[in-house]
Amino acid sequence: xxxxxxxxxxxxxxxxxxxxxxxxxxxxxxxxxxxxxxxxxxxxxxxxxxxxxxxxxxxxxxxxxxxxxxxxxxxxxxxxxxxxxxxxxxxxxxxxxxxxxxxxxxxxxxxxxxxxxxxxxxxxxxxxxxxxxxxxxxxxxxxxxxxxxxxxxxxxxxxxxxxxxxxxxxxxxxxxxxxxxxxxxxxxxxxxxxxxxxxxxxxxxxxxxxxxxxxxxxxxxxxxxxxxxxxxxxxxxxxxx
Ligand code: HEC
Ligand code: HEC
Numbered sequence: 530x531x532x533x534x535x536x537x538x539x540x541x542x543x544x545x546x547x548x549x550x551x552x553x554x555x556x557x558x559x560x561x562x563x564x565x566x567x568x569x570x571x572x573x574x575x576x577x578x579x580x581x582x583x584x585x586x587x588x589x590x591x592x593x594x595x596x597x598x599x600x601x602x603x604x605x606x607x608x609x610x611x612x613x614x615x616x617x618x619x620x621x622x623x624x625x626x627x628x629x630x631x632x633x634x635x636x637x638x639x640x641x642x643x644x645x646x647x648x649x650x651x652x653x654x655x656x657x658x659x660x661x662x663x664x665x666x667x668x669x670x671x672x673x674x675x676x677x678x679x680x681x682x683x684x685x686x687x688x689x690x691x692x693x694x695x696x697x698x699x700x701x702x703x704x705x706x707x708x709x710x711x712x713x714x715x716x717x718x719x720x721x722x723x724x725x726x727x728x729x730x731x732x733x734x735x736x737x738x739x740x741x742x743x744x745x746x747x748x749x750x751x752x753x754x755x756x757x758x759x760x761x762x763x764x765x766x767x768x769x770x
Contacts, residue, residue, distance in 0.1 A: 550598075557603040560617040577613060580640035581648045582685070588613055609648075616640065646685040653686045654696040657712070666711050673715060690716055694725045701733050709733055724754040728761060735768050743768040 552567035552574075561573065578584060586593045588610040591600030605611065620638055627635040643650045651659075653676065660672035680686045693716050701709035710733065716726035731746035747765035751758050 551600070551602060555603070557605065560614050577640060580644045580646065582646040583648055587648070646683060653688065653692055654699065656686070657696065658700070661705070661708050666707055669708060670711060690720065690723055690725060694729055697729055701736070706733060706737060722753050724750055724757065727753065731764060731768065735764065740768045
């Protein structure tokens with residue numbers, strides 16, 4: 530579906546952008562150079578939309594799915610256009626610092642460096658912790674399902690096991706064991722043979738004095754990865770005491 534959308538985006542939509550001449554004679558550039566070529570302005574705007582996962586109408590006054598020549602691109606009425614200007618200045622400061630402090634050869638920071646396709650860039654852990662604070666464990670689980678459904682396989686969020694188990698540890702140590710359990714449940718639902726998932730489940734259960742639960746997970750962890758018995762066995766022994 531996303532691939533299809535992208536194809537439509539680039540094959541149908543972009544030529545229509547050029548035909549509209551909307552990038553000729555910009556009237557209200559406050560950050561971009563006034564003598565920017567129409568082509569460069571067009572590419573910059575396309576880059577903004579792709580990098581932040583938004584549409585022209587996110588920042589500009591105009592109706593979605595209406596021809597672009599009905600838009601008022603010069604207007605500053607949309608709040609996000611103002612925020613995007615702040616971003617433009619920030620990015621140019623960052624790049625100026627990089628070239629000044631690091632010399633000529635430096636990587637340019639662009640919108641996508643931080644945004645990777647979403648309008649408020651955050652890590653998966655940040656998004657889940659926020660949902661948990663707001664709507665509890667169920668809210669966090671729903672948020673995970675929603676994000677995974679929409680973004681899995683894209684550059685927007687990292688759904689790897691390592692990211693999830695790291696987040697589970699952070700939440701466990703930060704005094705949110707129920708969130709940590711919920712995350713480990715997700716890890717094990719996606720891969721019932723996850724060594725790290727079972728080991729951490731055991732650790733969390735042991736930490737909470739749930740020895741029987743811990744035993745089961747430590748035993749499973751050793752079964753999955755016998756080479757790790759050296760450090761899991763002592764934990765299992767402790768759970769058996
Ligand atoms: C993330 C916000 C954002 C998105 C998305 C975005 N723009 Fe812009 N656009 C801006 C900002 C900010 C400026 C003004 C830059 C400046 O002040 O130098 C601008 C300026 C323009 C201008 C010049 C208007 C003028 O007369 O000064 C045009 C034309 C334009 N955008 C078209 C588009 C099109 C077409 C799209 C969709 C492909 C798009 N923009 C997507 C933020 C955005
Ligand atoms: C150094 C990282 C970084 C870069 C580079 C960056 N942004 Fe952002 N941007 C952020 C963060 C973080 C936020 C969220 C700020 C907040 O908490 O409201 C944000 C917020 C925004 C928002 C407001 C989103 C909203 O829903 O409130 C827009 C629009 C935006 N950025 C556009 C851009 C554009 C366009 C560029 C490239 C010119 C860009 N950003 C480059 C980090 C970055």
